Amino acid sequence: MCGFLVKDSPFNAATWFLLANDPIAVDPWRSFGAWIRQPPAAAGDFPFTHAHNGKKLYEVCRDVPRIAKMMNEGIGRDIWLFSKALLAKCGSHFNGLKSIVDVGGHTGTISEDLAEAFPGIHCTVFDLAQVVSPAGDVFQEIPPADAVFLKVSSSRSYDTPSHNMKSHFFSSFNACSGYCATGATNHV
Numbered sequence: 501m502c503g504f505l506v507k508d509s510p511f512n513a514a515t516w517f518l519l520a521n522d523p524i525a526v527d528p529w530r531s532f533g534a535w536i537r538q539p540p541a542a543a544g545d546f547p548f549t550h551a552h553n554g555k556k557l558y559e560v561c562r563d564v565p566r567i568a569k570m571m572n573e574g575i576g577r578d579i580w581l582f583s584k585a586l587l588a589k590c591g592s593h594f595n596g597l598k599s600i601v602d603v604g605g606h607t608g609t610i611s612e613d614l615a616e617a618f619p620g621i622h623c624t625v626f627d628l629a630q631v632v633s634p635a636g637d638v639f640q641e642i643p644p645a646d647a648v649f650l651k652v653s654s655s656r657s658y659d660t661p662s663h664n665m666k667s668h669f670f671s672s673f674n675a676c677s678g679y680c681a682t683g684a685t686n687h688v
């Protein structure tokens with residue numbers, strides 16, 4: 501446990517611990533009773549959105565710099581580790597690609613590691629305006645590339661868009677010659 505809280509450890513998860521105990525993360529649990537007792541929830545109404553005036557996590561990040569900072573730090577550390585494992589275990593999947601778009605690619609750690617391992621691949625990092633610039637919304641557009649790299653989160657309370665995500669993604673993927681979608685994480 502302590503190894504995960506040591507400041508300079510590559511496995512430092514202290515930011516997630518702080519975030520999990522921030523009022524923004526705790527409030528959904530405080531109002532959980534009221535949420536579960538109400539009539540069946542409308543689409544997009546989850547404990548998190550219910551506690552935050554309908555806002556999803558990334559909308560809260562946009563409006564609350566403290567949360568954006570913790571999210572960016574936590575995600576940055578996770579990606580660092582994930583990127584090493586990705587290249588060690590699945591690096592061969594990227595052979596032969598000329599371009600790739602890293603959807604929800606945060607500040608570009610995976611793209612940097614990919615570009616170093618495969619100097620011939622042109623990597624585009626695609627994320628929200630509070631993270632990168634130029635930015636975009638994956639539910640509006642995905643820039644064209646040989647392959648889309650998307651690490652999927654099954655989070656319901658945070659990210660689920662109100663419109664049909666699957667058909668949008670698959671039509672975007674059809675515009676590419678290949679795609680790579682990896683990973684799955686769960687949030688309450």
Ligand SMILES: C[S@@+](CC[C@H](N)C(=O)[O-])C[C@H]1O[C@@H](n2cnc3c(N)ncnc32)[C@H](O)[C@@H]1O
Pocket residue numbers: 558575578579582603604605606607626627628631636637638639651653659
């Ligand atoms: C959990 S992080 C995952 C980062 C990285 N791809 C990984 O796999 O570790 C999710 C990323 O998706 C971005 N994101 C969330 N909603 C998005 C949207 N609608 N369009 C583009 N990026 C989005 C967030 O800003 C965040 O950087």
